Amino acid sequence: MDESVDDVTLLNCTGVMMLQINPLRNLSSLWTLNRSEIVELLDLALDEVDNLQDPIRRTTIRDFISECLFPASRPYDLAWWQKLVWTVIFAAMLSVSTGGNIIVMWIVLGKYCINTKATRMLKHFLRSRSSSTV
Numbered sequence: 001m002d003e004s005v006d007d008v009t010l011l012n013c014t015g016v017m018m019l020q021i022n023p024l025r026n027l028s029s030l031w032t033l034n035r036s037e038i039v040e041l042l043d044l045a046l047d048e049v050d051n052l053q054d055p056i057r058r059t060t061i062r063d064f065i066s067e068c069l070f071p072a073s074r075p076y077d078l079a080w081w082q083k084l085v086w087t088v089i090f091a092a093m094l095s096v097s098t099g100g101n102i103i104v105m106w107i108v109l110g111k112y113c114i115n116t117k118a119t120r121m122l123k124h125f126l127r128s129r130s131s132s133t134v
Contacts, residue, residue, distance in 0.1 A: 005069050007035055013068035014042045020061055021048060101130040 015027050018041075033041065046065070052058045078086070104126060 009069065010035065010038055013065060014038055016068065017061060017065045018045055020064065021045060104130045
């Protein structure tokens with residue numbers, strides 16, 4: 001284990017992995033160990049993981065410890081200006097759709113409609129459609 005992983009991350013990842021292997025394990029003495037003892041404990045725990053019968057659980061624990069110790073970069077983390085652009089775009093879309101739905105409901109529920117059965121059914125249909133999109 002190289003020195004690129006700080007001690008606190010190594011300690012926390014080892015503790016969480018030990019709890020994933022055996023949730024009833026007492027980890028209070030883990031804080032008293034130094035770096036080399038934690039690395040030895042991690043090596044023993046990974047050997048214990050290799051002896052597990054369930055290959056899915058073994059893969060999950062190995063993937064967890066590698067991602068915990070060496071986290072990958074976040075490829076979908078947008079810059080602040082990209083978040084601002086998308087927020088403005090979605091706000092414009094929301095205001096246009098809300099305004100359109102309000103206009104449709106105003107026309108449908110307005111006093112200028114003829115009160116026949118067909119227009120009443122059309123009113124109910126359009127009202128439910130426009131209120132469901134809001």
